[in-house]
Every structure is written in structure tokens, then in C-alpha cells.
Amino acid sequence: MAGLNFQRALVSSDASYACEATLNALKAGASPRGVAAGMTLAAASHVNAVPDGDRTRLLAAAQTLLYTHAVHVAMAQVQDTHVWPILYTAAGAVNALGGGAGALEAAARATVSVGAGGTLPATMLRSVEERLGQGDTPTALATAQRYLQTGNPARALAGVIGTIAARRDTSDAEGLLAMPYVAAAAESYQMLPTALAGGGQNPLLTAAMRLAGELRGPSGVAERVRAAIEERVARIQ
Secondary structure (H helix, E strand, O other), rough: OOOHHHHHHOOOOOHHHHHHHHHHHHHHHHHHHHHHHHHHHHHHHHHHHHOOHHHHHHHHHHHHHHHHHHHHHHHHHHHHHHHHHHHHHHHHHHHHHOOHHHHHHHHHHHHHOOOOOOOHHHHHHHHHHHHHHHHHHHHHHHHHHHHHHHOOOHHHHHHHHHHHHHOOOOOOHHHHHHHHHHHHHHHHHHHOOOHHHHOOOOOHHHHHHHHHHOOOOOHHHHHHHHHHHHHHHHHHH
């Protein structure tokens, strides 16, 4: 009830229509948490539909994803009808991104390259980290999907993606934003019901990796920390 048809309804017309779609989903038996999950998926699809190099639109879509994630968490933690109105605010926020249902379709048609690395979980995670660090999001995504489809835990993958985002220097304004955006996408992915998770074929996973890979910038502090750790390990050995 909060699947693709609902996600399309959020963006196919105006904010009033998006709110009506939200009400109809609740009336049809969808849980507030499920509705919020659908909204995070729609926001993530907008992130994925942003053309390469359009940093302004990427950040705008990421901000909406961050907001819908906050609503998703609220719906998971508070079982009270008094907080349900924030679902309609979130519906309006997703609708304001524009693009219509075409944004969802464009994100769904995105091609994925063949994953790199071996079949051991640690090897695949290391490959994801290396590829994302180099900005090769498609190959990193393919490896991540293979990692999940072979039954490995999503939490470890989320940690690797977060590691890439955490390399940004916080002295850079966007560096302060990269981590919350990536964390929001990754956590909402882990909160999804099984029916919406899609075994790795999921807009939230793609968005987390795209934001980690593309919101790159100065990382001098991270590199100094890494060098210090490696030096310390070498001394111990």
C-alpha cells in the first residue's frame, strides 16, 4: 500500500493530491511507518534521478530525504495519532521536489555495472569502500547489491558507506552535511519492511552510495588520521 503506486502518487500532481494519496493509503490499511517508508523511497528516487554534476539539485533532494527519514523514525517510535499530521508535511515536501513520476521511472531504469571483487563478505566490503572512495559509484553499487543478495548484513555495508562520508573535512560547509544525508538514507534502508527492501535493488541504498561518492571534497584531516593509525599499527607489528 506504500509501494510504487503510492510513491508515484506523491509526485504526479500537486501537494493536495499528495496529501490525499497519503490519507488514502492510511485508510486502505497502510501503517504510518509504512507510509513514511514509501516517502523515503520516493525522496531517494529523486536523489538518484538528479543528473551527474548537478550538485544544487542533489543537495536539495538530499535535504528532503533527510526530512522524510526523520518522519520515518518518528512514525517508528511514536504510536500516537497526534503525530500523524507530519506525514502530510512530508508528503508536501516530497511533492515539492517536482519532476513528476518521471523521476521515479528514471531512477528505476538506472543501469548498474558488474560488481568488482571476490565473493567473501570482507572482500566485497573492501571493494565497495575502494570504489566509492574513487568516485566509482556504479561499480560500488553493483558490489553492494551482490553483497546483500548473498545474505550478508546490511549494517556492515552501512558502516562502510558511512566511512566514506566521514572522510569529509568538517571545516568545509558541505562536509558537515554529507554524513547526515548518507546516514539518513542508510538507516531508512535498514528500517524498511522486507516487502520494500528489494534485496539490494532499492532507491535508498543507491542514494546512500551516490551521496557518499559524489559529495566528496577536502579530506585532509581524515588522511592524517589514517596515516597516524597506519603508523601506529606498523610500530606494534
